[in-house]
Amino acid sequence: xxxxxxxxxxxxxxxxxxxxxxxxxxxxxxxxxxxxRVVTINDGQVGAEKSMSVAxxxxxxxxxxxxxxxxxxxxxxxxxxxxxxxxCIGCGxxxxxxxxxxxxxxxxxxxxxxxxxxxxxxxxxxxxKCTFCxxxxxxNGSEAEFSKYGRNxxxxxxxxxxxxxxxTKALLGGDGDIxxxxxxxxxxxxxxxxxxxxxxxxxxxxxxxxDAGSAGKQTERSS
Amino acid sequence: xxxRALFLSVWLALCSVAGGASINGGAFAAAADDSxxxxxxxxxxxxxxxxxxxxxxxxxHDGMTATGMSANHPATTAxxxxxxxxxxxxEQPLNNAPVWRAVRYGAEHSTQASGRExxxxxxxxxxxxxxxxxxPITLYGGLVLILVPIxxxxxxxxxxxxxxxxxxxxxxVQRFSYWERLIHWSVAITFVVLAVTGILLLFGRSLLIPLxxxxxxxxxxxxxxxxxxxxxxxxxxSVACMFVMFVRDNVWHGIDxxxxxxxxxxxxxxxxxxxxxxxxxxxxxxxxxVAFLGLVVGISGLILDFPNFDQTRAxxxxxxxxxxVGALIFIAASLGHIYMGTxxxxxxxxxxxxxxxxxxxxxxxxxxxxxxxxx
Amino acid sequence: xxxxxxxxxxAFVVVFQIGCSEPSQGVEYQDGRYAGKPDTPNWEGAAFxxxxxxxxxxxxxxxxxxxxxxxxxGA
Numbered sequence: 001x002x003x004x005x006x007x008x009x010x011x012x013x014x015x016x017x018x019x020x021x022x023x024x025x026x027x028x029x030x031x032x033x034x035x036x037r038v039v040t041i042n043d044g045q046v047g048a049e050k051s052m053s054v055a056x057x058x059x060x061x062x063x064x065x066x067x068x069x070x071x072x073x074x075x076x077x078x079x080x081x082x083x084x085x086x087x088c089i090g091c092g093x094x095x096x097x098x099x100x101x102x103x104x105x106x107x108x109x110x111x112x113x114x115x116x117x118x119x120x121x122x123x124x125x126x127x128x129k130c131t132f133c134x135x136x137x138x139x140n141g142s143e144a145e146f147s148k149y150g151r152n153x154x155x156x157x158x159x160x161x162x163x164x165x166x167x168t169k170a171l172l173g174g175d176g177d178i179x180x181x182x183x184x185x186x187x188x189x190x191x192x193x194x195x196x197x198x199x200x201x202x203x204x205x206x207x208x209x210x211d212a213g214s215a216g217k218q219t220e221r222s223s
Numbered sequence: 224x225x226x227r228a229l230f231l232s233v234w235l236a237l238c239s240v241a242g243g244a245s246i247n248g249g250a251f252a253a254a255a256d257d258s259x260x261x262x263x264x265x266x267x268x269x270x271x272x273x274x275x276x277x278x279x280x281x282x283x284h285d286g287m288t289a290t291g292m293s294a295n296h297p298a299t300t301a302x303x304x305x306x307x308x309x310x311x312x313x314e315q316p317l318n319n320a321p322v323w324r325a326v327r328y329g330a331e332h333s334t335q336a337s338g339r340e341x342x343x344x345x346x347x348x349x350x351x352x353x354x355x356x357x358x359p360i361t362l363y364g365g366l367v368l369i370l371v372p373i374x375x376x377x378x379x380x381x382x383x384x385x386x387x388x389x390x391x392x393x394x395x396v397q398r399f400s401y402w403e404r405l406i407h408w409s410v411a412i413t414f415v416v417l418a419v420t421g422i423l424l425l426f427g428r429s430l431l432i433p434l435x436x437x438x439x440x441x442x443x444x445x446x447x448x449x450x451x452x453x454x455x456x457x458x459x460x461s462v463a464c465m466f467v468m469f470v471r472d473n474v475w476h477g478i479d480x481x482x483x484x485x486x487x488x489x490x491x492x493x494x495x496x497x498x499x500x501x502x503x504x505x506x507x508x509x510x511x512x513v514a515f516l517g518l519v520v521g522i523s524g525l526i527l528d529f530p531n532f533d534q535t536r537a538x539x540x541x542x543x544x545x546x547x548v549g550a551l552i553f554i555a556a557s558l559g560h561i562y563m564g565t566x567x568x569x570x571x572x573x574x575x576x577x578x579x580x581x582x583x584x585x586x587x588x589x590x591x592x593x594x595x596x597x598x
Numbered sequence: 599x600x601x602x603x604x605x606x607x608x609a610f611v612v613v614f615q616i617g618c619s620e621p622s623q624g625v626e627y628q629d630g631r632y633a634g635k636p637d638t639p640n641w642e643g644a645a646f647x648x649x650x651x652x653x654x655x656x657x658x659x660x661x662x663x664x665x666x667x668x669x670x671x672g673a
Contacts, residue, residue, distance in 0.1 A: 002657055017335055037336035039344045041322060050322060054344060063353045065623045069424045070441045071432055074635035075625045082637065087441040089448045091424070092530065096540050097349040101340060124530070137636065140643040155640040157656035163664065174661030182665040189667070357620045365613040373606055380602075437635075 003079040004132050004154075005176035006163065007183060008053045011190070012170035015040050015051040019162035019171050023055075026133070026161045027150025033104045035130040036162055053162070053171045056081060056102035056130035064094035064103060078154070079176075080132040085148050090124035102129045132173070133160040278302040329537075339533055352540035356547065364551040365426060371555045375562050382491055385568045387583055395579040396596055398500075404578055406465045410513070413458035418554045420447035420454075425547065455524050462517040469509060472500040478591070479503035497590035504563075512556050519549040 036055035042048040072087035106125035135152030138145035163173030280303035488494035523546035641653035
């Protein structure tokens with residue numbers, strides 16, 4: 001069985017925000033709701049700038065599920081974390097618990113263009129978040145499902161649109177095993193990325209620059 | 224096992240709160256580190272860095288001898304050279320690990336998305352909040368809510384209600400004015416509504432969903448949440464009125480210490496210490512319950528009820544924990560007050576309901592007050 | 599008194615159940631079948647007509663398409 005995962009390659013993300021736009025368009029989400037966003041770290045610092053597209057990561061031990069007072073979340077067989085908007089009471093606990101800031105609330109987050117909340121009492125509406133393009137409990141592809149959760153691409157045999165249309169293929173989505181293979185191949189081809197094991201600290205720069213596997217190259221070789 | 228988990232989680236919470244708070248206000252740490260590091264290298268040009276033993280950077284780089292950690296550096300006890308090197312302070316070529324490690328401290332980065340804390344990539348404190356809420360608060364909160372009624376029931380079985388020693392005279396004295404009763408019952412009714420809806424939201428998932436199912440419970444929970452949010456501000460207003468109206472008679476006097484010393488005998492009817500309009504236990508409930516817990520629960524509740532002022536998640540997580548702990552203690556203590564005000568003391572409920580008490584009751588329970596009224 | 603003691607014991611058990619046991623957040627299975635909340639599986643519907651293998655094959659194929667090293671016509 002496929003375990004659905006997202007993977008964002010920060011070496012490739014160019015902060016074009018196309019994933020964000022595609023998501024908004026595909027699901028016709030209300031104004032002010034960001035199911036996906038791109039965060040840029042060290043913005044403007046040459047060499048240190050990294051961008052990352054982030055949404056619900058469909059965690060294995062999902063904190064939102066654990067704290068929901070009405071138990072409205074569920075996990076599908078593909079490992080996708082979905083929720084039932086008929087049960088959601090808009091308490092905001094999933095927003096407190098989520099590490100990625102994925103849960104969105106239409107009422108209090110519906111904001112003016114300068115980012116201020118528009119309603120003063122702050123009552124939250126029903127939570128909205130990334131569904132991995134898998135809809136909700138309603139019948140697949142139905143009108144009710146679309147209006148509450150957006151399009152159900154998974155049931156059409158398609159992957160999340162944000163990942164499928166990513167122009168640099170920084171954002172990957174789909175079967176976790178295959179994503180791991182793709183990323184492993186990238187790391188090999190780049191000759192870079194081994195920093196995750198701490199080799200950068202242990203061995204530093206290569207003493208001799210050679211063509212094969214030369215480190216620190218800005219572009220990937222596509223042999 | 225359980226208590227170890229508790230201590231661990233509270234400790235983690237304190238750590239993450241302390242760590243998070245120092246970062247949130249500042250810009251991304253690496254920016255400041257960069258300039259600091261370059262400057263230090265320039266000044267110490269004569270110093271031969273390659274001879275420094277690993278892990279000893281901080282013997283000079285302590286902020287006194289040479290530049291140390293900046294104010295908004297992520298809290299750490301690790302040696303400097305875990306992340307930085309002499310040759311390249313901010314960026315080791317090929318090594319992005321420090322960047323991603325810094326992300327875990329919840330710093331706000333740049334993003335095009337609008338919304339609160341949209342620039343925070345990862346906030347780790349949510350997991351701590353989850354462990355405290357789903358752990359100690361539900362566990363010990365539930366324990367308290369079950370053990371206190373059991374203790375009260377046992378006490379009632381053992382001693383029964385406090386009864387008058389003398390015969391009622393039939394002559395009545397006014398104890399509570401109309402306004403005092405109105406305020407008392409406003410506080411009482413809003414308190415009970417908040418307690419019941421709050422308990423429903425904290426324990427309903429474990430207790431009620433298995434019994435009535437998800438859909439029915441979600442309906443109850445929706446009503447409970449809205450009631451809780453709307454009644455909360457009313458409770459705060461009522462408590463504020465109550466404080467103003469009742470504070471004069473609740474000033475602590477020397478006689479109250481004597482009452483406290485003999486409390487066990489007084490409560491079981493074996494001894495008598497005269498007291499004013501309120502005795503030491505009632506004053507304790509006024510100051511510790513109404514005033515202090517009312518303030519704690521009220522302020523934390525307002526932070527959660529009105530999320531329109533750009534409170535961060537860290538603020539709301541702390542407010543939620545304070546609110547939960549405060550409310551559970553408040554509810555447990557209120558059970559004692561409700562017991563003493565109804566079945567625990569003969570005539571007490573009538574006093575708050577009608578406003579009048581019998582002269583015998585007044586003399587036996589609040590002698591000093593009775594003498595004042597009579598004189 | 600016996601009643602009181604048994605009530606206390608039952609209360610303790612119930613409370614420790616609530617407090618200690620946070621339910622697992624994983625996918626719920628029973629006898630090897632999905633037993634979570636009801637939702638139509640992705641392979642049920644017009645596109646795959648209940649053929650789970652076809653659906654999985656299609657998803658895996660599309661996942662692989664995201665690697666420009668291996669996709670047909672890719673560099």
